[in-house]
Amino acid sequence: MIALRRIGDEFLKRREASILLVAIALMAYFQATTGIFFTESNIVNVSQYVAATAIIAAGQVLLLVSGEIDLSVGNVYTLAPFLMHYAVDFWGVPVIPSILLALVLSALIGLVNGFITVVLRVPSFVTTLGMLFLISGITLITSNAYPVPIPTAADAFAPWLGAAPWAEIIWALLIIAVLHAVLTSTRWGLHTIAVGGNLLGASEAGIRVGRIKIGNFMICSALGGFAGIIEAFRIDSIDPTAGGTGIMFAAVASAVIGGTALAGGSGTIIGALLGAVVLGVLRDGFNLIGVDAYTFDLIIGAAILLAMISNVHLARLRRAGRT
């Protein structure tokens, strides 16, 4: 009994534990009510609801931890597959270099965000709000707001890049694993936490705060571009109405549900993944049960609040247990 309790305590000490419990409870609920949640085809659906949001959320965690936010990442998500399309179909660049080019350009957008925020001292909320509209305009003008198919030259790569059932979630898990390692066990991660936790202290300790922030802007933006590209491959269409603020807010919500503080200084990549899983399970589960679109938003809003409230209170229990 005591051993069991110790295991329980150890579990609760992990910051991600409470949100994991919420995710498991939701899955159990949907399995009990529909009986088909844990079928292979449905797990693939859930993974596709989760993957792109989780990838962007991971980038958003790095930024939030270092005390910034990127509102424009959803629009980079929309633009990146178009950049790939322009490179392949208009400029005759081979597919893989085209994708790399799209990712480099996405990272450059992050660099501009970082430069305006750090050097020109505009708060990132405002910087990236401006960038959001700017990128959206570029996408609409260059594409004539017209959806295009994935370039035929890219057909051979499509299964690897999101068209195969499990491809997206495998990419997402790889990215999550790498960024989790970066945040928890590298100097970059340590400095990121230090910059967000105590900016002045960090810079006095000799951390090059500007470089850390700009780097995280670039990582977040590049991840947004990558998520947009693999989603385009999955739905087999490059769509000017894809992404935007919807997926950006879903990513921020995932990060926050997963326990990342909006004020900076603390957060976990795994938590963001679990946050995205909770949102994905809710969306998929509501469609399985057959909740109407109008009720959908109401319930998902309430569910986010409930998940957060239980998360916060479990966190308090956790702290009480520790002291």
Added chain:
Amino acid sequence: MGDIDPRVEEAVETFGLPAVARRRLLTGGGLFSAGLAASALLAACGPDQQSNSGGEGVGDFPKTPKWKFVFVNHVTSNPFFVPTQYGAADACALLGCEFQWTGSKTSIAGEMVNATNAAVSAKADGIALCVVDVNAFAKPVDNALDAGIPVVSYNADGAPGKPGTNRLAYIGQDLFTSGVRLGERIAELVESGEVVGFIATPGQLNIQPRIDGAKQAIEQSGKSITFNQIASGAELPQELSTIDAYSQGHPDLKGMFAVDAGSTEGVAKVMAKYKLKDKGVASGGFDLVPGTLEGIKNGHLDFTIDQQPYLQGFLPVLSLYLYKLSGGLVSPAETNTGLLFVTKDNVDPYLTTKTRFEGSDTKQQLVERSGAIGHG
């Protein structure tokens, strides 16, 4: 569960409860189990069970399960589709089935693909889908058909000549043809000069074919009309500002037209604001939102085209139901929900009656009409 009377088990089956609830009920774990079991038994002994020949379902149909059809829409909260939902609801009430209204609020194909895939996983009995992207829905629709789920498209059906999916049939307006008719009407109203066509979201396949059709018809008319396509945006306030600004920047405009509900309403408002009718500007568009109907009544708009959104909900349910009922023998048929020009002459009933058929009222009612039916 060995000691449960098979008759009780059979009766409880009729509730259609999820597995867990049923188990709990049968083992007496639930609070209401005794009462529920009793009422199930009563139901089992009721008149429904007395004959096993046909005609136990609705009308003269045999008894069917409560089939569930999923409508995947691209703008779930758009007022245009309110009558569509009433149509689906009425057909479901008639046939003893149910429907789910889902998809995307903002035309995001990925969200619609997810909703379609979820409907396949949930083993829906049928899917009605707006094919607003010519590539994205091919695979999800094939998956549904492979899983034995009938699929029809409604309201939008890929690009002209390229439906984009293997759906069984399309139920909705023939969009390209409606555009051609719009173009022909424009060529009747305008002799020459500059004409603008507003489109909320270019490329969206529920509206782009219309503007393409209009362009083609104007070219074929041989008149020297320059037709400009202008994107007005997805939200009404934005559309209104775009149209207002355009009309101010183009004083020589001879006609203002639109191919979606929001832009048409915007055209009506701008026509009224600057009294452009007095300057001889022709105008028209699509759909029947209140602002558009007002514009027609007051003479600011020459016409609007009705595509019968109520039928776009009612008929898919009917088609999918018959497909299920007949074991696939009655396959959904291509259905053109029509192309009705609404002008000052026939706009009155739209304005004076509030009905479910136009989405302006929720209550069921019999709408009386009298007098001759207008014809050409």
